Amino acid sequence: MSLLTVEIAAAGYGPATVLHEVGFEVATGGRLVVLGANGAGKTTLLRTISGLTTVDGSIRLDGTELVGLAPHRIAGAGIAHVPQGRGTFGDLTVRENLLVGGATRPGRAAAADADRWMERFPRLGERAARPAAGLSGGEQQLLAIARALMSTPRLLLLDEPSLGLAPKVTSELFSTLDELCGETGTAMLLVEQNAELALGIAETALVIESGRITVRGSAAELRDNDDVRRAYLGV
Amino acid sequence: MLLQQIADGVATGAIYGALALAIVLVYRASRTLNFAQGELALLGAYVSWQLVAWGVPLWTALAISMIALGALSAASERVLVRPLVRRHQPLPLIIVTLGLMIALNAVIGWAWTYQTKEVPALFGEGAVTVAGIALSRQDLGIAATVLVVAIGLGLLFERTRAGLRMRAAISAPESAELSGISTGRTMTAGWAIAGAVGALAGTLIAPELFLHPGMMAPVLLYAFAAATLGGLESPPGALVGGIAVGVVENLAGSYLPHGSDFKQVVALVIIVAVLLVRPQGMFGRREVVRV
Amino acid sequence: MTATTTRASTARSGRERGRSRDSLAAWLRRPRPPLAPPRWLAVLATAAGAIALAVVPLVNPSYINLTLTLVMIWTIVGLGLNLLVGFGGQVSLGHSAFFAIGAYAVAVGGAAGLPHPATLAGAAVVPFVVGYLVGLPALRLHGLQLGLVTLAMAMATPAAIRALEPLTQGSRGIAIDGSPPAWVPLAHDQWVYYLALALATVAYVVTRRLARGRLGRSFVAVRDAEVVAETLGVDVWHTKTRLFAASAAYAGVAGGLYAMLLEFIGPENFSLTLSISFVTLIVVGGLATVPGAVLGALFVQYVPTLTSSISPAATGAAYGVVLILFAFFVPFGLVGLARAALGRIVARLPGARGT
Numbered sequence: 001m002s003l004l005t006v007e008i009a010a011a012g013y014g015p016a017t018v019l020h021e022v023g024f025e026v027a028t029g030g031r032l033v034v035l036g037a038n039g040a041g042k043t044t045l046l047r048t049i050s051g052l053t054t055v056d057g058s059i060r061l062d063g064t065e066l067v068g069l070a071p072h073r074i075a076g077a078g079i080a081h082v083p084q085g086r087g088t089f090g091d092l093t094v095r096e097n098l099l100v101g102g103a104t105r106p107g108r109a110a111a112a113d114a115d116r117w118m119e120r121f122p123r124l125g126e127r128a129a130r131p132a133a134g135l136s137g138g139e140q141q142l143l144a145i146a147r148a149l150m151s152t153p154r155l156l157l158l159d160e161p162s163l164g165l166a167p168k169v170t171s172e173l174f175s176t177l178d179e180l181c182g183e184t185g186t187a188m189l190l191v192e193q194n195a196e197l198a199l200g201i202a203e204t205a206l207v208i209e210s211g212r213i214t215v216r217g218s219a220a221e222l223r224d225n226d227d228v229r230r231a232y233l234g235v
Numbered sequence: 236m237l238l239q240q241i242a243d244g245v246a247t248g249a250i251y252g253a254l255a256l257a258i259v260l261v262y263r264a265s266r267t268l269n270f271a272q273g274e275l276a277l278l279g280a281y282v283s284w285q286l287v288a289w290g291v292p293l294w295t296a297l298a299i300s301m302i303a304l305g306a307l308s309a310a311s312e313r314v315l316v317r318p319l320v321r322r323h324q325p326l327p328l329i330i331v332t333l334g335l336m337i338a339l340n341a342v343i344g345w346a347w348t349y350q351t352k353e354v355p356a357l358f359g360e361g362a363v364t365v366a367g368i369a370l371s372r373q374d375l376g377i378a379a380t381v382l383v384v385a386i387g388l389g390l391l392f393e394r395t396r397a398g399l400r401m402r403a404a405i406s407a408p409e410s411a412e413l414s415g416i417s418t419g420r421t422m423t424a425g426w427a428i429a430g431a432v433g434a435l436a437g438t439l440i441a442p443e444l445f446l447h448p449g450m451m452a453p454v455l456l457y458a459f460a461a462a463t464l465g466g467l468e469s470p471p472g473a474l475v476g477g478i479a480v481g482v483v484e485n486l487a488g489s490y491l492p493h494g495s496d497f498k499q500v501v502a503l504v505i506i507v508a509v510l511l512v513r514p515q516g517m518f519g520r521r522e523v524v525r526v
Numbered sequence: 527m528t529a530t531t532t533r534a535s536t537a538r539s540g541r542e543r544g545r546s547r548d549s550l551a552a553w554l555r556r557p558r559p560p561l562a563p564p565r566w567l568a569v570l571a572t573a574a575g576a577i578a579l580a581v582v583p584l585v586n587p588s589y590i591n592l593t594l595t596l597v598m599i600w601t602i603v604g605l606g607l608n609l610l611v612g613f614g615g616q617v618s619l620g621h622s623a624f625f626a627i628g629a630y631a632v633a634v635g636g637a638a639g640l641p642h643p644a645t646l647a648g649a650a651v652v653p654f655v656v657g658y659l660v661g662l663p664a665l666r667l668h669g670l671q672l673g674l675v676t677l678a679m680a681m682a683t684p685a686a687i688r689a690l691e692p693l694t695q696g697s698r699g700i701a702i703d704g705s706p707p708a709w710v711p712l713a714h715d716q717w718v719y720y721l722a723l724a725l726a727t728v729a730y731v732v733t734r735r736l737a738r739g740r741l742g743r744s745f746v747a748v749r750d751a752e753v754v755a756e757t758l759g760v761d762v763w764h765t766k767t768r769l770f771a772a773s774a775a776y777a778g779v780a781g782g783l784y785a786m787l788l789e790f791i792g793p794e795n796f797s798l799t800l801s802i803s804f805v806t807l808i809v810v811g812g813l814a815t816v817p818g819a820v821l822g823a824l825f826v827q828y829v830p831t832l833t834s835s836i837s838p839a840a841t842g843a844a845y846g847v848v849l850i851l852f853a854f855f856v857p858f859g860l861v862g863l864a865r866a867a868l869g870r871i872v873a874r875l876p877g878a879r880g881t
Binding site: 050052070071072075076080081083087088089090091092096099100101103104107147151 | 396399400402403406407409410411412413414415416417418419
């Protein structure tokens with residue numbers, strides 16, 4: 001049974017269509033990575049799933065149609081989205097950022113979960129009462145992921161989590177991500193420039209060029225695909 | 236004498252601060268100024284007055300008025316403002332709230348005539364003398380009421396989940412929406428609170444100025460000066476700004492020639508000077524202008 | 527890749543329904559080119575209009591001349607304000623202040639014994655200079671802040687007039703002798719009428735040239751994309767400041783004529799209501815259109831006369847409702863409506879100049 005079913009005929013911003021004929025599925029607990037050059041439409045794809053674009057087509061989460069729902073309803077339906085640039089609430093404290101992530105859940109449960117996350121990541125716990133704007137890039141990304149998981153989503157959308165991070169921080173982040181999604185069984189749809197790392201933690205993958213899917217297959221297949229190797233793995 | 240003047244300025248200043256607070260709440264919610272804020276407050280004053288005239292106890296009347304004006308303010312956000320905020324056009328927004336301002340004023344004039352109405356003091360007559368300064372019961376009551384409301388709002392924003400949602404929506408609207416927060420709802424909530432606080436300000440100031448349809452125009456000017464002084468984004472800044480403007484206004488009225496006329500010019504000067512020299516106000520942080 | 531499913535087509539038809547539902551609103555909001563009447567019609571209409579306007583004051587009772595002169599005065603303000611707001615994209619809710627400065631320039635100049643050509647020139651120059659000085663700092667502010675500052679200006683104007691009593695005679699008001707020079711064989715109302723007609727005509731022609739010329743294009747460039755205009759070599763700040771000053775000068779001249787027409791003015795003539803009626807004028811007439819100033823002027827002159835017979839509150843209510851409705855549904859004002867209604871008819875007339 002697939003968790004997310006995407007059948008987009010066209011999507012974009014007003015008259016500008018960015019995505020054409022994009023269709024794929026994400027299995028329950030599955031991990032899909034989307035590769036592609038800058039401007040290929042990867043971010044638009046995630047924004048379309050979250051209801052931030054105009055879309056012609058159907059996007060279903062567990063059979064529930066998401067097209068036409070407001071973004072906050074889609075979030076409430078079980079999709080957490082870590083936008084590009086992390087979307088941190090800079091003037092809210094670290095703890096408040098986590099609590100906002102749990103806004104759709106009962107207060108007590110959210111508060112308990114926030115404390116759990118801060119125990120798990122002491123770097124966040126130490127700065128619980130400070131404005132999130134003061135965190136380093138890696139810490140903010142960690143906070144953004146923890147914030148997204150606060151809503152106990154069924155599907156996590158991640159938009160270029162490695163952007164602006166040092167290579168060492170990035171690989172740490174990916175292993176944390178791998179670990180977290182493994183524990184919680186959260187499905188993941190990951191858009192990434194760093195194909196090597198992304199393919200390492202994903203099961204399936206697809207490549208988008210100019211708003212269309214050009215290659216798809218298992219992560220292993222794509223790693224062996226010569227075109228993909230040349231274009232995205234730098235080999 | 237000077238201390239007395241300052242003390243007198245604090246109470247009216249608290250009211251300016253309350254109206255400035257309403258302006259700030261709207262600005263934070265929708266990034267726009269509601270030029271009708273003064274007339275909404277005026278309507279609140281008339282509703283309170285009318286209910287009291289019908290025999291409703293004063294504090295009940297005030298509560299009803301605050302709820303009614305909160306609802307009206309929320310409705311005007313929903314119907315008139317949000318479609319234009321979504322279109323990202325500043326000029327139609329300005330025109331619409333300006334239109335609302337004169338339409339409301341006309342409705343008030345039509346419903347209650349242009350005659351001045353006398354409003355009894357809310358906190359009784361008489362004064363308390365502290366260290367040689369006479370503090371009227373009225374002034375003390377006003378300052379205390381505004382303080383209580385300010386503390387209540389502070390607790391609402393800082394200590395409740397609803398307040399957290401509103402702050403998140405202001406801080407990063409799209410991220411808030413992606414976290415399952417309806418930014419439309421938090422916007423409307425901001426306007427509703429602003430409407431209620433405005434109704435309070437109008438009701439409090441009515442006994443000081445006598446109730447008539449032109450009452451709120453100069454008060455709105457002072458409130459804009461106060462909100463600007465506080466940086467337009469900071470609720471505590473609006474309150475402190477209001478008290479500062481109240482004190483300056485009172486001193487200008489007493490010590491400048493043609494003082495009562497110069498007062499309004501002083502408010503204009505404050506607005507211009509703050510926007511030019513320190514647009515983030517006393518409390519705001521400098522914001523990068525988005526292109 | 528699967529084809530679109532049934533659900534998908536439902537979503538699509540839902541979108542189309544939405545489109546047809548707001549089609550009337552969209553139709554009203556569509557920008558349209560100015561009417562392009564055939565040359566014979568344009569010449570004929572202009573000639574007929576000119577003759578009518580020239581003859582009218584000679585045959586009318588003076589109170590009709592008074593209202594017609596007011597229409598021309600409002601037209602001048604509207605032309606200038608629309609240049610600023612419509613073409614320049616700068617908000618001013620404070621043009622009553624410049625109108626007042628112009629009026630008091632004529633009043634104070636006249637009291638000092640200056641002849642009217644000089645005082646009217648002063649009514650243009652003084653607001654221009656004040657507008658420039660105000661504009662220099664104020665135009666660093668963006669839309670909303672400028673709206674706030676200018677609104678505060680309008681609100682403080684009557685108080686400022688009272689406070690400057692030695693110059694303005696404060697709330698006692700000040701008298702102006704608006705009668706024509708001895709060599710002009712006209713009554714007071716006719717004299718001011720012709721003055722206003724001449725100045726309004728000049729203002730109209732100048733504005734049309736500005737709006738269509740290089741300067742007008744640089745204004746619009748600044749309005750639509752300030753940063754882009756800057757990189758294209760438009761001096762944004764200077765352009766804005768000059769525009770603001772020019773627009774203040776229009777209002778000042780109109781104020782000067784107003785003082786000459788009424789022959790007695792006081793602080794209460796220059797209240798916030800006046801500024802609001804200026805804004806209503808350009809919104810109703812049509813933002814960024816030149817003829818809009820005339821239609822808007824007719825509106826603000828005659829609608830209050832109609833409504834005030836209903837109730838003293840009706841004028842404010844009418845302005846408020848009209849402002850809201852026009853901002854939502856008729857962004858190009860009465861001129862936009864006229865273009866929508868007459869565009870096809872005019873294009874079909876013999877000798878029409880294409881689109």
